[in-house]
Amino acid sequence: MTRILPLILATLALAPPSAWCKPPLADVHVHFKWSQEDVTTPQQAVDILIDNDIALAVVIGTPAEYALRLERLAPDRVVPIWSPYRTSGDWSSWAYDKGVVERARQAIESGVYQGIGELHLIGGFTPNWGSAVIAGLAEIAAEFDVPMMLHTEMSRSDYMLGLCEAYPDVRFLWAHAGAILPPQQVADVMTRCPNLWAELSARDPWRFVNNPIVDRNNVLLPEWRKLIETFPTRFMLGSDPVWPVDNLDSWDQADTGWQEYGRFVGFHRQWLERVPAHLAKKLSLDNAVAFWGSE
Numbered sequence: 001m002t003r004i005l006p007l008i009l010a011t012l013a014l015a016p017p018s019a020w021c022k023p024p025l026a027d028v029h030v031h032f033k034w035s036q037e038d039v040t041t042p043q044q045a046v047d048i049l050i051d052n053d054i055a056l057a058v059v060i061g062t063p064a065e066y067a068l069r070l071e072r073l074a075p076d077r078v079v080p081i082w083s084p085y086r087t088s089g090d091w092s093s094w095a096y097d098k099g100v101v102e103r104a105r106q107a108i109e110s111g112v113y114q115g116i117g118e119l120h121l122i123g124g125f126t127p128n129w130g131s132a133v134i135a136g137l138a139e140i141a142a143e144f145d146v147p148m149m150l151h152t153e154m155s156r157s158d159y160m161l162g163l164c165e166a167y168p169d170v171r172f173l174w175a176h177a178g179a180i181l182p183p184q185q186v187a188d189v190m191t192r193c194p195n196l197w198a199e200l201s202a203r204d205p206w207r208f209v210n211n212p213i214v215d216r217n218n219v220l221l222p223e224w225r226k227l228i229e230t231f232p233t234r235f236m237l238g239s240d241p242v243w244p245v246d247n248l249d250s251w252d253q254a255d256t257g258w259q260e261y262g263r264f265v266g267f268h269r270q271w272l273e274r275v276p277a278h279l280a281k282k283l284s285l286d287n288a289v290a291f292w293g294s295e
Contacts (some may be wrong), residue, residue, distance in 0.1 A: 023281075024055035025265065026288030029118070029149070029201035029238025030174060031257065032070055032131065033062040033088050035088070035249050040258040048258055049077060052265050053261070056288055058238075060118050060149070062086070062249075079292055081115035081149065082107040088249035091120045095127050101136030108135040108144050112291065116141055117149025118175055121159060129163040142169040147291070148195075151175040157185040162194035174198040176240070180211050183227040197291055198231075201238025204267040205235045207245050218270040223273070232279055239264040 033044055040048075047198055049057050058079045061067030067080035082104060084094040094100055107113050126135065141148045148170055152160045157178060164172050177198040178186045190196055203213045213224040220228070228235050241257030241264060249255070272280045 012089060017234045020260075022053045022269065024285055025055050025237060025268070026056035026285045027054050027239050027265065028056075028058040028173065028199050028238045028288050028292070030057045030059045030237045031062065031118075031240065031242055032059055032066045033249070035062075035068070035253075035255040036064075036258060039254045039256055042073055045070055045258055046073045046077070048261050049074065052262060053267070055285060055291065058115070058149075058288075058292065061118050062090075063226075064113070068112065072271045079114050080112065081117055081147075082113035083116075083118065087276070091249070092122065092125045094119065095121075095125070095131065095133050097133065100133050101140070104137055104140050108140055108146055113146075113149040115149060115173075117147070117173070118151050119148065120151045121153070121163075122151075123154045129159065129166055134163070135167075138167040138170050141171070142167065145171070147171045147173050149173045149175055151179065153179045155180065157181055157189050160196075161189045161192060164189065168193075168195055170195060172196045173236075173237070173291070176200070176202050176208065177213075177235070179208060183213075183223045187227050187230065190227075190234060197234045197236065197287075199236040199238040200268070201264075202241035202245075204264060206263075207240070216235065216270050218267070220271050228275075228283070229279065232282055233287055233290070235283055236291065237283060 032042070056079065056228065057077055058081060059067040059070050060081055060083050062083055062085045064083045070116065071078040071080045084097065084100045084103065085091055104116060108116070137148065150172055160174065160178065160188070172195060174196055177200055190198065200213065202208055205212065212221065214220055239261055241261050242255060243257040243260045247253055272284055
């Protein structure tokens with residue numbers, strides 16, 4: 001178990017129900033980046049998590065040490081994971097950087113970081129999943145039993161399927177539940193890869209707008225509800241506070257994702273109210289605590 005999860009579990013156990021304005025949530029896809037710090041301080045980010053009743057926040061720093069700024073302020077709430085990204089363009093070039101594997105090993109060996117990611121695997125920028133960098137990171141994840149968070153953005157699920165089958169000892173967390181993929185393709189990969197979990201960040205009306213998971217009344221679409229009910233312990237929630245999404249890591253415009261945080265989390269709270277209580281409890285908190293607390 002990570003060194004942070006016991007603190008989170010203890011906090012939840014000691015807090016009376018009245019201490020929470022809303023049911024506590026786990027947010028497993030949080031960013032704190034160089035392009036956000038001009039408009040959001042670490043303390044402001046932590047205050048936003050508290051104000052939104054986030055009991056567990058998995059934070060990705062760009063550079064990686066930015067996640068530790070939040071963890072130091074809220075060690076009972078924040079789980080930092082290691083990212084290879086150091087500058088704005090690394091999301092498209094990290095897989096070709098031969099130094100990534102050694103930096104990852106040093107970071108995970110330190111015990112400070114509890115996972116690896118978010119790793120963008122985008123069509124046109126991504127090598128074969130057997131490349132030295134990807135294989136090296138998978139080896140580290142398996143050796144230290146830490147999850148890898150992957151963002152795939154292709155029109156088919158083949159790449160994710162090949163990767164999770166190639167590394168069966170790695171626990172993968174699929175960002176955005178496959179991004180643009182329909183639920184049928186997500187279901188196929190999850191059926192064939194028991195080592196794969198998925199999170200639903202950015203599957204809201206403002207990001208992956210052409211691939212919604214809810215209808216106009218914020219009710220889960222039947223095919224998405226069926227998928228989640230088929231794998232009730234393998235889905236989690238996330239906010240992915242990046243905004244504006246069409247101006248990613250711009251050098252001349254601050255990322256105001258934290259100023260949008262309430263509506264990103266509010267989206268999940270709305271559709272959770274319309275699923276059975278036992279399922280909502282798993283999705284909102286239990287699955288994330290079990291996943292990030294795995295030994």
